[in-house]
Amino acid sequence: MDRADMGTKxxxxxxxxxxxxxxxxxxxxxxxxxxxxxCSVQCKVCGGRGHVLGxxxxxxxxxVGPxxxxxxxxxxCTLRQKRVARFNAVGLPGVVAHSSFDNYIPAKTQQDKARSAAMHFAHHYEKAGGNKGFVLSGPVGTGKTHLLAATLAHLxxxxxxxxxxxxxSLLYATIRRGFQEGKSGGEIIGPLSEVEVLxxxxxxxxxxxxxxxxxxDELIARRYNAHRTTLFATNYSLEPERKATRAVAGYHSTDDAKTTLREAELLRERVGERIYSRLCEMCTFVELPKDTPDHRRTRHELEPRGHHAHAKIRATGR
Structure with a gap:
C-alpha cells in the first residue's frame, strides 16, 4: 500500500x-x-479497530473455480503506525528532522545532480531487491546528510x-563502549548487516x-556478500587517482597546508583497495565540486551581526 492509499483512505x-x-x-x-x-489519530475508516472488511x-x-x-x-492506519515506529528506529540525527528533497536548495548544478540521484533512487526503489546504492562525496556543509535523511524518510x-x-565515528565509539560491557563488535554490527537499507x-x-x-571492512563485506543496499556520504574525493597539484607561491600557514593536504586525500586511500573496489560495484558515485559553498557557514555569515551578539549574550547570561 503506498502513500496515496494511506492519505486518501x-x-x-x-x-x-x-x-x-x-x-x-x-x-x-x-x-x-x-x-x-x-488529523489521523482517530481513523475514520476502521473506527480505531485496526482492520477493515475486504x-x-x-x-x-x-x-467450483475461483x-x-x-x-x-x-x-x-495500522500500516501507518508500523511505518512511523520503523522510522523512529532509523536513528536519523535531530538536526536533519525536517530535511526533504523539496527543501534541499542547491548552490551549484552538480548539487542538483546529487539531489536528482538521491530522488531517483528513493522513488524507483524496488522492494524485491537489486537496488544499487550511491556514494555522495563533497566538502562539509553541502547537504550530503540532508539527502541521506530525505532518502531514508521516503523509503x-x-x-x-x-x-x-x-x-x-559514532559507530566506532558505540562498539568500544560495547567492549567495556562485555559485548563483541559482531553483536553491534550484526543488526546493521541485516537491515534492508543502511x-x-x-x-x-x-x-x-x-x-x-x-x-x-566487516560491515561492508557482510552487506556486500548479502547483496544489501548501502548508501554513503563522505568528505573525501571519489577519484581513483590523486591529481597532481601545483605549489602556490607565497606564505601559507600550517593550518592551510593541513587543509590542502586533507582535501587532496582520496576515499580510496582512506578505506583501502578492498572496500573501495566493493563500493565501485555496490554504488553509483556522485561527487560535488570542491568549491561548493558550505551552506551553514554561508547562512551564518549572512545573519546580521547583532543577531550573533544577542545570541552570545543570551548564551553567557550577560
Whole structure:
C-alpha cells in the first residue's frame, strides 16, 4: 500500500499541518522523530479497530473455480503506525528532522545532480531487491546528510522499507563502549548487516586504526556478500587517482597546508583497495565540486551581526 492509499483512505485528506501525509517528522532531543498527525489519530475508516472488511479471490476447488470471499484486512492506519515506529528506529540525527528533497536548495548544478540521484533512487526503489546504492562525496556543509535523511524518510514512511542510519565515528565509539560491557563488535554490527537499507555517513573519517579499518571492512563485506543496499556520504574525493597539484607561491600557514593536504586525500586511500573496489560495484558515485559553498557557514555569515551578539549574550547570561 503506498502513500496515496494511506492519505486518501485515512483521515488526513488535505490537512494543512501534514499536507495529507498523515504523519509529521520533528526533532526530539538528538534524534528525528515521526508521529501520527492529529488529523489521523482517530481513523475514520476502521473506527480505531485496526482492520477493515475486504474481498479476496481464491480457488479451493477446481470444480467450483475461483470464488470471492470476505476477509478482514489491516487498515491503512495500522500500516501507518508500523511505518512511523520503523522510522523512529532509523536513528536519523535531530538536526536533519525536517530535511526533504523539496527543501534541499542547491548552490551549484552538480548539487542538483546529487539531489536528482538521491530522488531517483528513493522513488524507483524496488522492494524485491537489486537496488544499487550511491556514494555522495563533497566538502562539509553541502547537504550530503540532508539527502541521506530525505532518502531514508521516503523509503521508510512512503515505501515501507526497513532502514538504519549510522555516523561512522559514532559507530566506532558505540562498539568500544560495547567492549567495556562485555559485548563483541559482531553483536553491534550484526543488526546493521541485516537491515534492508543502511546509510553510512562520514565514510573515511577517523584515525585509520586497525580497529576502525577492520570494523568498516566487516560491515561492508557482510552487506556486500548479502547483496544489501548501502548508501554513503563522505568528505573525501571519489577519484581513483590523486591529481597532481601545483605549489602556490607565497606564505601559507600550517593550518592551510593541513587543509590542502586533507582535501587532496582520496576515499580510496582512506578505506583501502578492498572496500573501495566493493563500493565501485555496490554504488553509483556522485561527487560535488570542491568549491561548493558550505551552506551553514554561508547562512551564518549572512545573519546580521547583532543577531550573533544577542545570541552570545543570551548564551553567557550577560
Amino acid at each position: 485515512g483521515s488526513g485528506g488535505a490537512c494543512g499541518v501534514c499536507g495529507g501525509r498523515t504523519y509529521l517528522i520533528e526533532r526530539q532531543g538528538d534524534l528525528a522523530h515521526a508521529r501520527i498527525c492529529e 474481498q479476496q479471490e481464491s480457488t479451493f476447488s477446481k470444480k 470464488r470471492t470471499y470476505d476477509v478482514l484486512m489491516p487498515c491503512s 521508510v514512511l512512503e515505501v515501507g522499507v526497513g532502514a538504519r542510519y549510522v555516523e561512522i 546509510a553510512i555517513d562520514e565514510l573515511g573519517k577517523g584515525r585509520g586504526s586497525p580497529f576502525e579499518m577492520e570494523t568498516m
